[in-house]
Amino acid sequence: MWSTAREVAAGDTVIIWLTRDLVQPLVIAPGKDFNTRYGNFKHSDFVGVPYGSKVVPKSGKGFIHILKPTPELWTIALPHRTQILYLADIALITSYLGIRKGSKVIEAGTGSASFSHSVARTVGSAGHLWSYEFHEARFAKAKEEFARHGMEDVVTIQHRNVCKDGFTVVDEVDSVFLDLPAPWDAVEHAKKALRKDCTTRICCFSPCMEQVLRTVSALNEAGFAEITMYETLLRPIEVFQIPQLPDVSVISEKLKHSEAKREEKRIRQIAANKQGKGKRKRDETGEEGAWDAGNEHAFNSKRAKTDKEDQDFIVSMDVMENSSSTVNAVGPSPSNETGNATLVPPPSKINIAKALTEVRGHTSYLTFARLIPIAVAPTESVALREATELEGVKGTITDNSVSTAGTTMSSTIESGS
CATH class of the missing domain: 3.40.50.150 (Vaccinia Virus protein VP39)
Incomplete structure (x- = not known):
């Protein structure tokens, strides 16, 4: 059935695989050309090519596969x-x-x-x-x-x-x-x-x-x-991959981190609002021009103290934010003391199977049945042998009956005498 050689030869029937939905047979005849959407192929270029090879046209665009025929192909x-x-x-x-x-x-x-x-x-x-x-x-x-x-x-x-x-x-x-x-x-x-x-x-x-x-x-x-x-x-089932869904604990940690950042932002806004109110109040007081030396000294001392506290608070908030960002970037480190911490595995993909919406429908009905053999009549030789054996059995029974009858008769005669 077809060629059993490993390489294509002149006169062979081969299968040209263009795409999954476009497969066609071809008889190799040197001197002829084979035209496809990917370019022109000469039959002589196929001779000597191992079956299963990918063949590229001279244009260098696209390719085809040359396969050995099977009943399925x-x-x-x-x-x-x-x-x-x-x-x-x-x-x-x-x-x-x-x-x-x-x-x-x-x-x-x-x-x-x-x-x-x-x-x-x-x-x-x-x-x-x-x-x-x-x-x-x-x-x-x-x-x-x-x-x-x-x-x-x-x-x-x-x-x-x-x-x-x-x-x-x-x-x-x-x-x-x-x-x-x-x-x-x-x-x-x-x-x-x-x-x-x-x-x-x-x-x-x-x-x-x-x-x-x-x-x-x-x-x-x-x-x-x-x-x-x-x-x-x-x-038909279509199989494809999607990113693996994150664990619930990971999502929970992200939500907690988001809430913490939102709270930090709210505190900074409150501090900035207080600082802005104090500045506006000082500006209004300066326009009146009624300051004494003692009050001015006390106000300046209080303002310096307040500004310093606000500045320290803002700096501490920035440090907390930067440290939190650094920890999240590096990722959790396993604890040697407890031994219960888990390493975050690298992101992977999972396989998903989905039935196609358009499938090939009815082709035909297949009706099967069996023909069971009946008992075969015995041949003539078998029937003759069985009949001979049966006659032999009957003859033996008859001879035994005759001899028994003779013995009985002899006994009767002797008794009479």
Whole structure:
């Protein structure tokens, strides 16, 4: 399946990863160009590049990744010819049908071959996939893809109407997958293709509930058991980071510090207001010009004392503010005496998960059922051996009866004589 080399070679099918939502396949053909929004790339520049490499154009703006194809990447990048199965449905179908290495599987409705590539990888060279497609153009395109991807030994594709003509294998496959507009018409043909010596499984892929109801009726009439239906829906989750929320104690300390600063500011405003009132009073007294020497000396002494006290108060408030700012800048230091102080951890981030508002909706309904084998009638040789053993037992019983009767008769004759 595809190339197993570590480096890209001419003729290889590769996956070009442009963005998360823009992935496309490319067949390497030296001499051709590959144009993208990031610039022009020559196919010859890809030859010899290890898979998974980031390739930058000559313009130096932007880049692309060149990847090795896998069934998962092929499902995302393949050219759509019909509605395809995506990874969620493929995984569920593979699990419930019990497809594994060495399994033999029938697929009716090849379409864009999304499911075919996944099954081919799962069964490997020890298993086989028979794929049937009614549409001739889609059949030819799928056959070409299988040949180019190196899957011819694992996949056999045929252009055939299985609802009318049935399948080309009988009593051979382990599971059947029907992706048809009318799968109920192919249920009896699928039963003929399934093995009868073990439990086998079938899955029908139908987008409408009316199709499911008719398919379930056909499965019941054909003798299938354990009929169940599933619908696979994805719910993408967006993950991002936000700063870690602060502890309550940290917030409380900040509030206390803010209240202390507000109180200090209020005290300074009161002191400044008192100083302003005293100055205005002195100015008014000086305009009257009635000062005596004693009163003037006493007033000057009192004013000097008051000014000194106010100045000392303002200086002490400034010192307290500066010391508080210094402590907050440095941060709390652990106490060696108590041993209960905690260091403030560096700020970190926490992961948040949020479901996307817009998600992909309904694809199709998956109807599963099992075909349980019935008791097998004994072969002719076994029946003959059982009959011979039974005849031998009957002969032994008859001989014993005859000998017993003879002994009784002899005893009677002797008694009579």
